[in-house]
Amino acid sequence: MTVADEKKALICLIAGLLRDCNHVAVGAASPIPGAAALLAKAAWGSPKHVNILGSVANNFFTGGGGELFDCAAQGRIDAFFLGGGQIDGKANINLMGLGDYPKSSPRWPGTFGSAYLYFLIPKVILFREEHSRRTLVEKVDFISAPGTSADHIYRKGGPFGLITSKAFFRFDKDKERFRLVSVHPTSSLEDILDNTGFHFDYSEDTPETPSPDPELLAILDRDVRQKVAEVYPNFADAIFPMTSGVEHVK
């Protein structure tokens, strides 16, 4: 399996999780989730609305930088993606940095909208390719956004699951724990156990993540590559051969 194939498999896996959505918003710096949303829209017409933030041509917001957050609070965004320098077993995420805040070292960019969107968007998919004890920890050094809240706290959304380069976990809100759903073909249960810093539920016979549906892959290669290339040119160059000649392919 080439790196490009692995990334395409992630795109197809995520696309399948977006099929029940009406509106998916994606950050401009998130090519795999972005490509997944564009693929789901192309394949199933669902999500109907895909909004690539920070882009000009693929962003339909007209109300300024605050519209994303208002739109989420109105219940009009069904799925979103968050990452984290650290993600812990309670689905807390840390985008701030390591060590003693405020003198973090290293300091990462900051919390962005996570402390808000994590509460308001029903299906927040945590996506972090690096699967290691450095990124997946028992307890984050700084809670940019908490994975769970007490019952009296107003909370309409939260973590749906976690996707890495090795595995797919679902988050169990009641147990406040991740459960391993499937292991990607390039990994193994042992590899996951070795490289995950938090405790999680799993069964010994956790299945392998299914290979992407060939038809979906074909749609990605045929119908979505041009769109992906418009939004994420460098990424498209890396996963689609001959992207620079894509105009001629169509």
Place this chain on the structure above:
Amino acid sequence: MTVADEKKALICLIAGLLRDCNHVAVGAASPIPGAAALLAKAAWGSPKHVNILGSVANNFFTGGGGELFDCAAQGRIDAFFLGGGQIDGKANINLMGLGDYPKSSPRWPGTFGSAYLYFLIPKVILFREEHSRRTLVEKVDFISAPGTSADHIYRKGGPFGLITSKAFFRFDKDKERFRLVSVHPTSSLEDILDNTGFHFDYSEDTPETPSPDPELLAILDRDVRQKVAEVYPNFADAIFPMTSGVEHVK
């Protein structure tokens, strides 16, 4: 003095009160204050900004109907005009109706933004042409917006004065009373006392409202009539002869 002359005198009187302002906002249905603001801008370049609400061509707001109120709260509007079916001796105004609310009879349109703007715009000029015991009362039936507030209430603005077809009053915030400043040439102190329903301070030798400066009148007739005609066509027809031919005059 013709009716047109009387209205022009009011315009000139009000224009003089706006000379220390940077930004004056006026309702689309307020031709005399609107003409006064346009005249002051033409004569002295001050106010620098005149915003005619509800108009398309003469309204520079681009943030929607809420911008007027936000702009006032930001301290960016120096003067505004309010009227009232009833105005009382404490400068309370009633735009709601007579009798027992909610079964008012007659019911007037309603409070509009008065309950807000009266608190936030430094120079609110009450303007009501009809000067009678019906309009100027001891106590309004319904307080759409109060003329005064207790000291601990956040209040950056309030009533500057009251202009009618008969007289000009200033409002004394500390005494919570109007004081008669001048009586228009068409009226007299006795007439004012007969037709004012509230108590106010005055001296027996209250001066007559000065006649408008001929130069200011000339600017109104020469330079401002076209602008007034654009915004308030019916009103311009009434006060400027041959308004319909105004294009040829310039």
Place this chain on the structure above:
Amino acid sequence: MSSPTNITPIDELAGAVPDGAKVAVPADYAGVSMAATRALIRRRVRSLHLVGVPTSGLQAELLIGAGCVTTLESSALTLGEYGPAPRFTKAVRDGSIRLIDATCPAIHAGLQASQKGTPFIPLRGILGSDILKNHPDWKVIQNPFAEDDDPIVAIPAIRPDIALFHAPLADRDGNVWLGRKRELVNMTHASKTAFVTVDAISETSLFETEEMAAGVLPALYVGKIAVAPNGSWPLPFWNGAQGDDSHMRRYMEMAASDSGFEDYLEQFVFGESAMA
């Protein structure tokens, strides 16, 4: 981005407004869908809760006269220079509608609270007014950032079911162009959905240039669109027609009596062809 299926005939648009709906409508100068208003009366909608953003005029007057309105929440109902609105005046005198009288910035703030998904927005002013005394929803709270006594009015969110208005253009994707009438954007964001009548359909995307895009309400927020050229008649439209002065005068005469108003409805609402 959305399919063109949300472009419907105007009577279908009106038919999708349920009895009892809370409907937000703009002031008379900001693009009132009078075409949809007449369609609503024809469909004999009942028990509307109208929210005037921040005021209303002929639209509320007609709906009240036709018995479609239970509650009017607004900062004013005005027909401007034409004088007191006859059906509204009568309904107030009779106590036949419930009034929630507000002040313009509080209507905007209540909608903005809904737009932000927050329970309320605090607002200066208003204290000491009889609208505060009579408003069923507002609360006076202490400013939590002040050390001294500092009361402030908390305006709870207003969340309409439907924002209903008229705009110049929609495109085939369901986007609507409304220029700088951003109160229509705010009221739409605050509402569960928007029903919009437009003068015309643009065959090119309204996002094609950034100049147009700046005045677009995205399709995500728009539930239904109906084409209704000159749909704000007899009111003026900011991007088109002057008001129909002689029709307004005729309305004022006819609506002065109950039977005259019935005749008006018969002629200009139920016999809509008279409009053309």
Place this chain on the structure above:
Amino acid sequence: MSSPTNITPIDELAGAVPDGAKVAVPADYAGVSMAATRALIRRRVRSLHLVGVPTSGLQAELLIGAGCVTTLESSALTLGEYGPAPRFTKAVRDGSIRLIDATCPAIHAGLQASQKGTPFIPLRGILGSDILKNHPDWKVIQNPFAEDDDPIVAIPAIRPDIALFHAPLADRDGNVWLGRKRELVNMTHASKTAFVTVDAISETSLFETEEMAAGVLPALYVGKIAVAPNGSWPLPFWNGAQGDDSHMRRYMEMAASDSGFEDYLEQFVFGESAMA
């Protein structure tokens, strides 16, 4: 509407930013005035309180590196794909700037509170986050409209002295066109004044058509304008240039060391002609 006297050379614009000013700046994609940023460093401004709306990037990085910043209030400082911002990282590690770390919607809400002249706006979410624990200004209050325990975060108004950004066009009256970048409108309304660099001056009024008017920031709010073609260089501009990738890579190399950063300033900021 205003006289053209507010169009000034860029060094005069920068000279009018006082030491200690609270300056609101947009995110890297929304129109950053890098030209004014360089002019500020040249004028050796000190003790700025920068507010990233809702984040900042190269602009804050340069100003921090040049010692112009006392406080950074933002939801992030990011150089995107170029990786960790070297001068910011060092300043945080050394504790040489004060951080007010927020979350994007709270920056917007704080500005909206200022825009509305209200002391605060309550906002959902945030509870349980360490940014709440560390933020000096936010308070948790009880929702006054809830009967049960319902904590909510009150975000107090953020009122910058100056909103500073780059836009495509201004006209001779001092109006600025910024399309659908409405966060620039909000941050300007929230600020005492706005200083704007533009690619060009329009000789016709930006209010001439309603299409253009929809994207205009009115002159009332604008204090100073300077013409700076391609003024967001080396950052991309939403209405123009791509980012200058090779310059950014060069910056990352040079800024990795103190002396390299000094060389960068010497070459590209104090020797501004190098830009042309």
